[in-house]
Amino acid sequence: MSANTYTISQLSKEFSITTRSIRFYEDQGLLSPLREGQKRIYFAQDRTRLKLILRGKRLGLALAEVSQLLDLYDPSSSNNDIQLLAFIDKINIRKLALKQQLQDIKELQSELDTAQQRCIDALSSNQSLTQA
Amino acid sequence: MSANTYTISQLSKEFSITTRSIRFYEDQGLLSPLREGQKRIYFAQDRTRLKLILRGKRLGLALAEVSQLLDLYDPSSSNNDIQLLAFIDKINIRKLALKQQLQDIKELQSELDTAQQRCIDALSSNQSLTQA
DNA sequence: CTTGACCTTTACGTTAACGTCAAGCAAAGT
């Protein structure tokens, strides 16, 4: 509750995830909050890490990949160059997938639009029948 | 092998999926190819359905959702309007997620770019050291 | 006839990312 610290449930509410998830990320080595007695205390840096984790997840990365990604932000690990190139690749692959998804959505959207129109037409002709 | 038919392995190669997946989709009721003896024969319509299945998957839809989606293309099912609206919703949600992903990728990309630059700088200063 | 290339069904195994109890400590309100 002191300055710039968070409890686990505060974070869970802020990011709309369960406390179970946060503890799971810790189990997997992605977070390591301080302990006050047996309670976890999260600082701004932990919160930032959590943010990065969630962003990674939104990008479809597995937790293990997110973990490696977090290493890139860590100045203590030195063999960054290879990892970095690997991730740039990963991001580029994701960009390609996104491009495909956008195309898929465009197609599907237009198909849904025409189908929707068919439904509207059908409904209106039903109405004229019931009104007759 | 006759005109406009495909074997399971032909389709699996064409779409780079396993035969197991194709049979699984059939198990789930998404495909129902003809049988010639005990072998499956796929026609153009089946191939199209498979294409739609894969597109749905790329969009992150579960197979059950893809199944419902395929019903929309089926003229025999009549209560389309509600399903249709549901899917339009689903697509819109996906569009929002995509928007977020694009944002995430932009952020991550620029971070990777600066990190990459750091690496390049580090490498070049190493080189000047080894060359000295 | 046998080998090899495909095809088949059945069924148990796998993986990730949690969900869901269970059982209990600890502080704070009433």
Place this chain on the structure above:
DNA sequence: ACTTTGCTTGACGTTAACGTAAAGGTCAAG
């Protein structure tokens, strides 16, 4: 003192979408 509220660990359960044998049918080539 009691209850509520929030936190803890531990461990088993869950789900989707297949993977992976196992065990065998079929058909053309050698």
